[in-house]
Amino acid sequence: MTQDDLVLHARDGAVVTLTVNRPKALNALNFDVLHALGRRLDEVAADSEVRAVVLTGSGDRAFVAGADIAAMQTMGYLDALAFAQLGNGILTKIEQMRKPVIAAVNGFALGGGCELALVCDVILASTKAKFGLPEVSLGVIPGFGGTQRLARLIGRNAAKHWVMTGDVYSAEEAQRIGLVYHLHEPGDLMDAALSTARKMAMRGPFALAEAKHIINRGLQLPLSAAIELEAAAFARCFLTADQREGMTAFLEKRPAVFTGH
Numbered sequence: 001m002t003q004d005d006l007v008l009h010a011r012d013g014a015v016v017t018l019t020v021n022r023p024k025a026l027n028a029l030n031f032d033v034l035h036a037l038g039r040r041l042d043e044v045a046a047d048s049e050v051r052a053v054v055l056t057g058s059g060d061r062a063f064v065a066g067a068d069i070a071a072m073q074t075m076g077y078l079d080a081l082a083f084a085q086l087g088n089g090i091l092t093k094i095e096q097m098r099k100p101v102i103a104a105v106n107g108f109a110l111g112g113g114c115e116l117a118l119v120c121d122v123i124l125a126s127t128k129a130k131f132g133l134p135e136v137s138l139g140v141i142p143g144f145g146g147t148q149r150l151a152r153l154i155g156r157n158a159a160k161h162w163v164m165t166g167d168v169y170s171a172e173e174a175q176r177i178g179l180v181y182h183l184h185e186p187g188d189l190m191d192a193a194l195s196t197a198r199k200m201a202m203r204g205p206f207a208l209a210e211a212k213h214i215i216n217r218g219l220q221l222p223l224s225a226a227i228e229l230e231a232a233a234f235a236r237c238f239l240t241a242d243q244r245e246g247m248t249a250f251l252e253k254r255p256a257v258f259t260g261h
């Protein structure tokens with residue numbers, strides 16, 4: 001097994017599935033897995049033929065059961081800082097990628113695994129998935145943005161309950177609080193994730209990228225500033241051939257053929 005096998009890559013038309021592949025350790029994230037994931041993300045970001053990404057975990061037990069506890073056990077301050085920076089850099093690649101990334105959560109999404117799902121654009125999950133940020137049980141706090149992204153997504157009080165109890169939650173609870181968009185039977189999850197990815201891949205790539213960026217960026221801004229950014233992004237779409245194609249195709253009653261330009 002080479003280091004690249006730690007994150008598998010499968011292509012189906014314009015959709016790429018990336019699978020974190022360390023099932024014996026429930027796909028826990030160590031330095032090697034994070035580096036492999038980073039390389040895969042760079043590849044799909046640079047490939048203009050790829051229009052949507054599905055991220056999942058190998059096997060039927062885990063999406064990612066967290067950062068690798070064995071690797072972290074002996075870390076000192078500088079190692080922990082390097083690890084957090086590496087992990088945050090990988091998550092930022094997902095956040096800033098100008099393509100949709102769909103998390104297909106097929107089992108445990110704990111700690112760094114929950115944080116990895118949180119940074120994706122849509123979270124779909126199996127009814128058997130389990131979510132949580134159990135870091136305080138290990139004497140640390142979430143280190144890949146979990147305290148911040150979870151609080152922004154589910155609100156301060158619910159996030160504090162999650163982070164400060166370290167409890168593990170069912171897929172139903174994760175959906176109830178808005179973390180998960182849809183639940184699927186385990187055997188149907190990948191089909192549902194791929195079908196969502198294919199649908200997004202048929203839309204205007206520039207528009208998708210702008211929509212993703214403006215939602216992520218706008219959530220960090222006052223509403224009035226975010227609305228101004230939206231207006232500028234809307235106008236940018238009119239610089240593209242895809243805007244002409246999308247509107248012409250509608251008027252000609254045919255499917256649009258987008259090029260991303």
Ligand code: DAK
Pocket residue numbers: 024025026028065066067068069070079080081083084087108110111112113134135138140141142143144
């Ligand atoms: N790390 C390493 N190995 C793990 C692992 C993990 N997070 N989770 C599971 N494994 C390994 C187990 O050690 C076991 O290995 P063997 O004993 O077979 O060699 C194998 O996966 C199967 O796990 P179990 O035998 O434990 O399976 P069970 O069904 O009994 O339990 C479980 C499944 C998911 C409930 C349990 O494995 C579990 O509690 N795992 C740990 C979950 C967890 O606490 N995750 C959060 C990790 S902490 C930071 C940066 C990042 C972070 C924090 C700070 N900075 C640098 C500031 C992030 C931290 C985390 O993510």
